[in-house]
Amino acid sequence: xxxxxxxxxxxxVAIPLGVYAFVHSKPFGALPKGERLERVLxxxxxxxxxxxxxxxxxxxxxxxxxxxxxxxxxxWNFVFGKKPEGRVPQEGEVTLVKSDLRxxxxxxxxxxxxxxxxxLLQLSGKTFLVDPVFYQGSPVSFVNRMFPGxxxxxxxxxxxxxxxxxxxxxxxxxxxxxxxxxxRTRVRHVVCGLGVGAHFERWGYAPEQLIELDWNEEAPxxxxxxxxxxxxxARVVCLPTRHFSGRGLKSNQSLWASFLLETPSLRVFVGxxxxxxxxFKRFGxxxxxxxxxxxxxGQYDKRWAQIHTLPEQLGKEMAEMGAxxxxxxxxxxFCLANHPWKEPLxxxxxxxxxSGKDLVVCQIGEIVKL
Numbered sequence: 378x379x380x381x382x383x384x385x386x387x388x389x390v391a392i393p394l395g396v397y398a399f400v401h402s403k404p405f406g407a408l409p410k411g412e413r414l415e416r417v418l419x420x421x422x423x424x425x426x427x428x429x430x431x432x433x434x435x436x437x438x439x440x441x442x443x444x445x446x447x448x449x450x451x452x453w454n455f456v457f458g459k460k461p462e463g464r465v466p467q468e469g470e471v472t473l474v475k476s477d478l479r480x481x482x483x484x485x486x487x488x489x490x491x492x493x494x495x496x497l498l499q500l501s502g503k504t505f506l507v508d509p510v511f512y513q514g515s516p517v518s519f520v521n522r523m524f525p526g527x528x529x530x531x532x533x534x535x536x537x538x539x540x541x542x543x544x545x546x547x548x549x550x551x552x553x554x555x556x557x558x559x560x561r562t563r564v565r566h567v568v569c570g571l572g573v574g575a576h577f578e579r580w581g582y583a584p585e586q587l588i589e590l591d592w593n594e595e596a597p598x599x600x601x602x603x604x605x606x607x608x609x610x611a612r613v614v615c616l617p618t619r620h621f622s623g624r625g626l627k628s629n630q631s632l633w634a635s636f637l638l639e640t641p642s643l644r645v646f647v648g649x650x651x652x653x654x655x656x657f658k659r660f661g662x663x664x665x666x667x668x669x670x671x672x673x674x675g676q677y678d679k680r681w682a683q684i685h686t687l688p689e690q691l692g693k694e695m696a697e698m699g700a701x702x703x704x705x706x707x708x709x710x711f712c713l714a715n716h717p718w719k720e721p722l723x724x725x726x727x728x729x730x731x732s733g734k735d736l737v738v739c740q741i742g743e744i745v746k747l
Contacts, residue, residue: 403554403579403580404516404554404555404624405516405624405625406547406552406554406575406576406579406580406624406625407575407576407578407579408572408575408627408630409572409575409630409631410575413572413574413575413589416571416591417571417572417630420571420591420632421591422591422592422617422632427628427629427630428572428622428629428630428631428632428633429629430617430619430620430621431617431619431654431656432619432654432655434619434621434652434683434684435683436621436681436683436684437680437681438679438680438681438682438683461715463717463718463719464712464715464716464717464718465524465712465718466524466525466718466719467525468525468526469525469526470525470718471524471525471526471527471709471710471718471741472526472740472741473492473526473527473529473740473741473742474740474741474742474743474744475529475742476489476742476743476744478497478530478534478535478536478744479534479535479536479537481499481536481744483499483502484502485499485746486499486500486501486642486643486746486747487499487744487745487746487747488669488704488737488739488745488747489742489743489744489745490704490706490739490740490741490742490743490745491509491511491530491741491742492523492524492527492530492709492710492741493508493510493514493550493706493707493708493709493710493711494507494508494510494545494550494551494649494650494673494706494707495507495508495509495510495511495530495706495710496508496671496706497535497536498638498645499536500638500640500642500643500645500747501601501604501611501640501641501642501643502604503540503541503598503600503601503640504536504538504539504540504541505539505540505541505542505543505638506535506539506541506542506543506560507543507544507545507647507671508543508544508545508551508552508649509532509535509542509553509556509557509560510549510550510551510552510553510556510710511528511530511531511532511553511555511556512531512553512555512556513549513553513555514549514550514553514710514711515549515550516549516624521549521550521711521712521713522711523710523711524709524710524711524712524718527709527710527741529742530741530742532556532559532560535560535563537563538563538565539560539563539564539565540565540566540600541565541566541567541568541588541598541600541613542557542560542564542566542567542568543567543568543569543636543638543647544567544568544569544570544573545570545618545633545634545635545636545647545648545649545650546570546573546620546622546631546632546633546634546649546650547573547576547622547623547624547631548622548623548624548650549624550711550713551649551650552573552576552624554580557577557580557582558580558581561580561581561582564582564586565586565600566586566587566588566599566600567582567586567587567588567589568588568590568596568613568636569587569588569589569590569634570589570590570591570615570622570631570632570633570634571589571590571591571631571632572589572622572630572631572632573589573622573631573632574587574589575631576624576631588613590613590615590634591615591632592615592616592617592632592634593614593615593616593617594614594615595612595613595614595615596612596613597611597612598611598612598613598638598639598640601640601641604641610639611639611640611641612639613636613637613638613639614636614637614639615634615635615636616634616635616636616637616656616660617634617635617656618633618634618635618648618649618650618651618656619651619652619653619654619656619683619684620633620649620650620651620652620684620685621633621684633649633650633651634649635647635648635649635651636649637660637664637667643668643669643747644664644666644667644668644669645667645668645669645670645671646660646664646667646669646670646671646698646700647671648670648671648672648673649673650673650684650685650707651673651684651685651686652681652682652683652684652685652686652687652690653686653687653690653693653694657693657694657697657698658697658698660698661697661698661699661700665699667698667699667700667701668700668701668702668747669700669701669702669703669704669737669747670695670698670700670702670703670704671703671704671705671706672686672691672694672695672703672704672705672706673685673686673705673706673707674686674688674691674705674706674707674708674721674724674725674728675705675706675707675708675709675714675716675720675721676707676708676711676713676714677714677716678714678715678716685714688720688721688724688727688728691705691724691725691727691728692727692728692729692730692731692732693731693732694728695728695729695731695732695734696731696732696733696734700734701735702734702735702736702737703725703728703729703734703735703736703737704736704737704739705721705724705725705728705736707721708721708722709721709722709741710741722738725738726738
C-alpha cells in the first residue's frame with residue numbers, strides 16, 4: 378500500500394510537470410519581454426492585457442437559443458466528436474504539381490500555392506514565402522493531419538534564398554516551428570506582426586532579421602534597393618485583420634495582421650485570417666491599385682463567424698476591395714471545420730461571379746505567372 382501510494386503521488390506530480398514542460402518547450406515559442414514588451418504595451422491596439430480587434434469580436438458565437446459552446450468545448454467536440462462525411466478528401470482527390478521551385482526564372486513574377494495558407498511569391502526577382510506549414514499544423518502530430526497527397530513540399534524544395542519570410546500570425550497552421558528552424562540560414566528577413574518576433578528570437582533568428590510591425594506601420598523592402606531607380610519605394614505595410622493569436626495557454630499577446638507588399642512590379646495584398654468587417658472597403662479606398670489580393674476562404678463555421686470569412690461574405694470582400702485579381706487560400710490541406718473539403722472551391726467561383734472580379738485558380742505546386 379505504501380509503494381502504491383508513492384506511485385500514485387509520483388504520477389499526480391509528474392502529469393502537471395510534464396504538461397508544464399510541454400507547453401513551455403521551444404515549438405510553443407515565447408511571450409514578448411524586455412524592449413519588445415514595452416513596445417507592445419505602448420501599442421494602441423493592446424488594451425486590458427491583450428491585443429484587441431478594431432471591432433468588438435466574439436471568438437465563439439452562440440448559433441441558437443442555448444446552443445452556444447465555449448472555445449474549449451467546441452475544440453473538444455471538433456477533435457473527438459462525430460465527423461460528418463466529406464470533410465477529408467480521399468486519396469488522389471487533391472491534385473498536386475511537383476515543380477522545381479529552386480529553378481524559377483528570376484525575370485518572372487510568379488505565385489505558387491503550397492496548400493492551406495502557405496504560398497511562395499517571386500516579385501521583381503525577390504522571394505516571399507508566406508506562412509509555410511510543411512510538417513504539422515498543431516502542437517501534436519496526430520491532430521490536424523495534412524490531407525493525403527498534400528505533404529510533398531518541404532524546406533528543401535524552397536528557393537536557396539528566401540528574401541522575406543512573411544508570417545500573418547502565430548497559430549500553428551500558419552507558423553511551423555520545424556520549417557522556420559530549417560530555413561533559418563536561408564532567410565534574410567522576417568515580416569511579422571508585433572510580438573511574433575519573440576518566437577523567432579527564441580528559435581535562433583537575429584533581431585536584425587526581424588521586420589516586426591504594428592497595424593498601419595510600414596517598412597522599406599531593402600532587398601530591392603539595388604535593382605531599379607524606383608526600388609527605393611518598395612515597402613511593406615502592416616494592416617489590420619479580425620482574428621486572434623496564440624500558440625500556448627495565453628492568447629492575443631502577439632498581433633495578427635494582413636500585409637500589403639509594394640514591389641517594383643506588383644502590389645500584392647496578403648490577407649491572413651480574419652472575419653468580415655469594414656476594413657476591405659477601407660483598404661480599397663486607401664490602396665486603389667492592388668494587382669493581386671490573396672484572401673482567406675475555408676475553415677469557416679457560423680460559431681466563429683466573426684474571426685473567419687463565411688462563404689456569403691467572400692464576394693462582398695472582393696467587390697469592396699476592388700483588386701484586379703484574387704486568389705483564395707486556407708483550404709485543401711487541413712480540416713479545421715466541419716464543412717466539406719471541396720466547398721471552398723465552389724465558394725470562390727460563386728464569389729467571383731457575384732463580384733465580377735478575376736479569380737486565379739491553381740493546383741498546389743503549380744507555378745502561376747503573374
